[in-house]
Amino acid sequence: MIKQYLKNKNLTLPKAILFDTDNTLYEYHPANKAAEEAAFLKANNLLGINRKTFFENYQKARLEVKKNLSNTASGHSRLLYFQRLIELLGFRAQLLVALDLEQTFWRTFLANAPLFPGVENLLSYLRQLKIPIGIVTDLTSHIQLRKLTYFGLEDTFDAVVTSEEIGSDKPDKRNFELLLSKLDLPLTSNFWMIGDDPYSDIFGAKKLGAVTFQKIHNGVILGKGEQLPDFSFKNFEDLQALIQNLVKI
Amino acid sequence: MFKRLSRKAFTPYGIKDQRALNSLHYDPFFIFGFLVRFYLILFVNPNIHSKWFIPFIKNTLNNFSFDPWSNFLNTGGEVFAFPYGISMVSSYLPLSGLGFVADNLSNNNYFLGLGFRLTSLIFDYGLLISLAILTRNYSNKILLITYWCSPLVLFLTYIHGQLDLIPITLLIGSICLISWNRFRAAALFLALAISAKFSMIIATPLIFIYIQRRKGFGIEIIHFIVFAFIGISLLNLPFLISNGFIEMVLKTREIGRLYSVFIPYGDQLKLYITPIIYLLSLYLVWRLKRITQDLFLIATGLGFFSLLIFIPPAPGWLFWVIPFLVYYQVKSGKDILIIGFLFNLAAILNSLIINSSETYIYFLTYKIGPIDSSLNLNNDFLKNLSFTAQQSLALLVAIRMYIYGLSRNSFYINSNDPVVISFSANNNSLLNDIYMSMNKLIGSKFISKIHASKFINKSNINSYLFYEDSNKKDLIKNNSQINYENAKNFSSNQKFNFTKKNQLSLIARLIKYFKNKLDKSKTDYIFINDDVSLMPSTLKKQIDITLKVFLVEKDKLNEFKNDYLIANTINCIFSPIKSISQNEKLTANNFKNKRFTTYLPIGFLHSQLIRLYISICALHIDTEITKNGQWVKLIFEGEPDQEDIAQIARAIIPKIDDLSLNEAGWQNGYIGLVQILLLSHISEHLQKDQRLKLLNFS
């Protein structure tokens, strides 16, 4: 079911639809949890550290890296987290271990990140309608492109922007602007933004005048005030039905 | 502790499977089935509960004892009341106990029965989840329709009041655990099932065979046997000193049913039908050489159906076939739903008519059954007719299971022949590495290796090579067709005492020998160490998959003429990234700075492999399409981890579980890629419909 919060003049087919990736096309937290667990098991195996030490220091490392690189793509880099983690644990420059943990992390992450039902259908439907679709996502390009490849969406989108290209995470509007320019669309175009995060996705895109859709599922909280989306939905099937209705009009 | 246990228990699922399990609960059919159950346990008190089970449980709660059976008999209880062992008693005690307390507090007579029925509901749900796990790649909806909303399940458990659900749930749980390779836990579940209802023992040999077929006679089956033995002993032996246990559980009339159908042989002898049918079903499972979970469940279900057909009616036994029928229905989709539904109805009707005295049904206080007393149908002819209807539908299901589930299952058809793989390389140590890696992955027990050329040097081998004299003539005829030009390079580095003609006939004979004579043994895969392209055509037909490995100084794309790339051939080329200097030697074991090239037919495997390689390993891969447009050339760079390889394999080979591989056998680097390529071809080959193959090539 699609819920409407802000009364738009009237909803029409957009010139483009922008998608966030993490926790929008697939559920992020279970995958992240499984991946952290696998990284722990590996670290336990290679370095003999116990669960408590691992997760305490991992959190610490993560916060440090995020603090140093606030609101940038690299601030999400697992390689940096693991490198810092190993340093915090007092192992000196175990580069191979850091690389190994990173690889273990992402390998497990991918295996546990199935797309939400209806995503593939919706995307191919939009391609049929010849509505340009794009990705605007935080984190580094390499892993985001790996994810899209794993999903089999490597040649589905017309353009992809990662926050690495801009040097600053969403809601920095340059992310959205770059994507629109990659799609050859003026900044004033009627476009939709579909994402999970009330601050980065909804608030960010609203500033550019987008019609915003928040994907709601486990643990996602509806934005309030400035971050209130125009619409929220739980299933991509419902979103597709909405677009199908717009096509009929 | 609990968290760690549950994590361990749940590792077999990924998030995807967990999500599918979760979504089961939101299905309208689940909610419907749940509401019906909820209504039934609140308002329907099965007659056999109040007549037999509840008095037994109540007595046990009133005077707690470790020998509830003798205790019950001593207070004048009925000997038929509770023919079940300790795990059944302890399953039902906790919730019934709570109900008992609630009854005492509220001066009521309701909650004990409710607690008892609630226990059934918990096991019922457990069976649904176990079946969902076993059928996880198929439709949840059909599972919910055929099990959760099955009138027969609802009738037997909640209206008739049978308890067979409990041992069956434990048995299916045990099978789930086997499919996750948790053999000790599986053995304990089996022991619990047997202790709940002793006749579960007849499933034990089937499970032994299943494990033996999957794992050979290894540590797994020993673990299983030891744990099952310990479990069964602990759960049963202590009670053998109990007179009540012997009278109520061991001397149950259930066992007598096995001998009640027979053919009289003259005046003195009887031929018991049920043991014969049982032995036949054992043989049926025994015959499955390369067994999959599918084949095992269908063959076992078929066995139980045949038993059901040849034992006198007993509603409890009906429950035996239900999970297997459900499994088969879920697997084969919609077309058997109607027959399954009719079987449900016939079985209900039959239980109502035949076991009339035990099946009063109360809705609130209204007494509905039995049918014969209310409609005055106490007529032998009608009874027989209804029984015949049930049995003929059971027979029909059994026949369908045999024809469509078993004999037309391509895995079953193909499992009779070992897969013959010819493998050749221009470097022996590389070849050996690859062979050893396959050995580790598949298990050396299941592989026979023929080093064809070496065989020929051993003259004593002839004695069994010529075992099959009847084929001799054929072979001589075949030999005349050998193209000697092709065979020219065949023995370049071998010392032969035989002529070329003899060599080829010997290899052909060897393959025939292995194919025909080793069928009944455990050889699943034959590796022939020779180059198939140099073999005569009669021989080529015997080869299922060809693997060629080249260690070359530079990628020789141009040398790969199209005709060189025949179907079912896996070409693996190892070459250094930079051209090497003359003194430098190319060694097989060092894959650093090497690249790996392979060719795949367009449309087979490549796009998935590329995607997974790039996304999982984060490594580079180059692709080109060959000039004739039929092949994709893949050039891999970088060295994937062993775990990466295992994950790619799981994603790329859909029925990988059926191959019973040893997870630790995956290799890192390019050897791992060769393993994936070979296993994908093997899996493809085993699922290929042989009838189509005949159509194409005959």
Ligand SMILES: [Mg+2]
């Ligand atoms: Mg997001």
